[in-house]
Amino acid sequence: MVVSSHCCTETVFDYSWKQVVQAFWNRYPNPSSNHVLTEDTISREVRDGKLYSRRILSKTNHVPKWGERFYKNTPIKIIEDSILDPKNKTLRTFTRNIGMKKIMKVDEIVEYTEQKDGRTLAIRHAYISSQVFGFSRAIRAFGVERFKSNCLKTANGFNFVLCNMFPNHKHVTLTRSPTPAVLSITTKSNLEQQQQQHHHPTQSVSKTESFKNGVKQSYDFLKSQASKIAQMFSIKN
Numbered sequence: 001m002v003v004s005s006h007c008c009t010e011t012v013f014d015y016s017w018k019q020v021v022q023a024f025w026n027r028y029p030n031p032s033s034n035h036v037l038t039e040d041t042i043s044r045e046v047r048d049g050k051l052y053s054r055r056i057l058s059k060t061n062h063v064p065k066w067g068e069r070f071y072k073n074t075p076i077k078i079i080e081d082s083i084l085d086p087k088n089k090t091l092r093t094f095t096r097n098i099g100m101k102k103i104m105k106v107d108e109i110v111e112y113t114e115q116k117d118g119r120t121l122a123i124r125h126a127y128i129s130s131q132v133f134g135f136s137r138a139i140r141a142f143g144v145e146r147f148k149s150n151c152l153k154t155a156n157g158f159n160f161v162l163c164n165m166f167p168n169h170k171h172v173t174l175t176r177s178p179t180p181a182v183l184s185i186t187t188k189s190n191l192e193q194q195q196q197q198h199h200h201p202t203q204s205v206s207k208t209e210s211f212k213n214g215v216k217q218s219y220d221f222l223k224s225q226a227s228k229i230a231q232m233f234s235i236k237n
Helices: 017-024 136-165 188-198 207-232
Strands: 004-013 036-047 050-059 076-085 090-097 105-114 120-129 181-187
Touching: 004 136, 017 090, 017 105, 017 120, 017 136, 105 136, 120 136
Parallel strands: none
Antiparallel strands: 004 120, 004 181, 036 050, 050 076, 076 090, 090 105, 105 120
16 A cells, blocks of 8 residues: 655635736746746636646755765656636646656645735645655655645745735735745545544543644545546546
8 A cells, every 4th residue: 555645734825816816827936936847828718617728847945965876866757737717716726747756646636715805825735756766755744745835935935926916916925935834744544544533442542642633634625536536527638
């Protein structure tokens, strides 16, 4: 069984959903995206009032010394599928690497939604797995830390683009950068243990267990969403 680590972050952008969506398609290049080498749109169509897009990106990241035995610092291709729903004001993206998947596979789901105060919330989930025997846990731990670091860079780069696209936006606060907050980091195996403990007849449900059960529900929901998003795209890789 392939075990994956789950990491979730939240970022609030001080801009409207419409502005964030406009910036999404223009977020590269920016000072925080030196690791993004290329981006190409390979398909785009409107179905049922929603915009479906598929893009392919080329990225690179510095590899630590211990990782050089598994992976050289060469560009990795990333597939990015997205669904833009202007009626419900949601933008969902589903990305995954198509190279080096046995070493480290990263499935990422991001949803951008409008908040009541007019700002935009981005919730980002990542599922990181590795099939390298004996090093899977270390590689997944590295992947989680790299994901959190990249989330901060993504937020900073996104804000840079938003600030330049909308210089007269009245809500801009240059002294504040929305830092992603890590909500949970868990694994499939841990979730199974939590589920068994939850169903034990003599076990009382504590606040900690309730939180863990909530994490499991969130994990299952996002996994089901990932499958649905993937199925909605009829174009083969």
